[in-house]
Amino acid sequence: xxxxxxxxxxxxxxxxxxxxxxxxxxxxxxxxxxxxxxxxxxxxxxxxxxxxxxxxxxxxxxxxxxxxxxxxxxxxxxxxxxxxxxxxxxxxxxxxxxxxxxxxxxxxxxxxxxx
Amino acid sequence: xxxxxxxxxxxxxxxxxxxxxxxxxxxxxxxxxxxxxxxxxxxxxxxxxxxxxxxxxxxxxxxxxxxxxxxxxxxxxxxxxxxxxxxxxxxxxxxxxxxxxxxxxxxxxxxxxxx
Numbered sequence: 001x002x003x004x005x006x007x008x009x010x011x012x013x014x015x016x017x018x019x020x021x022x023x024x025x026x027x028x029x030x031x032x033x034x035x036x037x038x039x040x041x042x043x044x045x046x047x048x049x050x051x052x053x054x055x056x057x058x059x060x061x062x063x064x065x066x067x068x069x070x071x072x073x074x075x076x077x078x079x080x081x082x083x084x085x086x087x088x089x090x091x092x093x094x095x096x097x098x099x100x101x102x103x104x105x106x107x108x109x110x111x112x113x114x115x
Numbered sequence: 116x117x118x119x120x121x122x123x124x125x126x127x128x129x130x131x132x133x134x135x136x137x138x139x140x141x142x143x144x145x146x147x148x149x150x151x152x153x154x155x156x157x158x159x160x161x162x163x164x165x166x167x168x169x170x171x172x173x174x175x176x177x178x179x180x181x182x183x184x185x186x187x188x189x190x191x192x193x194x195x196x197x198x199x200x201x202x203x204x205x206x207x208x209x210x211x212x213x214x215x216x217x218x219x220x221x222x223x224x225x226x227x228x229x230x
Binding site for chain 2: 004035037042043044045046047091093102103104105106107108
């Protein structure tokens with residue numbers, strides 16, 4: 001079974017509007033971490049935001065927030081006030097258990113911001 | 116402060132050949148992980164090196180091997196190349212064995228094409 005599922009191959013958003021990128025995960029381990037990375041055309045994976053399974057509050061980092069719904073096993077990324085530079089591939093990833101060495105990545109969502 | 120640097124950025128090999136990819140971690144980091152990202156997919160964990168030893172390995176054959184040097188830099192070697200080895204190979208560095216959140220820093224990758 002896929003550990004990370006991203007069902008949106010591509011998304012479009014108007015500049016200055018908000019957009020939600022979906023991510024669901026599958027794990028039986030109570031201790032895990034969820035990540036979102038941005039990958040521009042240069043190839044580098046840029047860390048955006050992290051949510052631990054025991055964190056009580058949803059994570060926020062500037063214009064990025066993570067809508068963590070533990071019972072539904074979803075960890076959607078919300079980008080507010082979209083900018084042209086936000087156009088990129090976005091990957092959801094999970095580390096289980098929290099101290100593990102490797103990340104499992106989804107297949108990504110390509111976000112295009114329209115001027 | 117230099118981030119993660121990888122070389123070469125692009126290379127072309129033929130089936131059956133061998134390839135070596137190199138990675139210098141971010142300053143202050145002592146752990147290096149390697150990921151393979153096939154076209155249109157998310158990265159997949161190959162292995163991680165810490166204290167010059169392979170600490171964890173993903174589901175990759177023995178044709179994939181690595182090394183970590185005393186200065187924490189690392190090499191990824193792939194023998195007997197197959198067409199399916201064509202991918203972007205990403206190096207990620209971190210401190211310790213990756214127990215903290217969001218501290219994985221990725222390089223821009225080495226794009227390998229096997230003909």
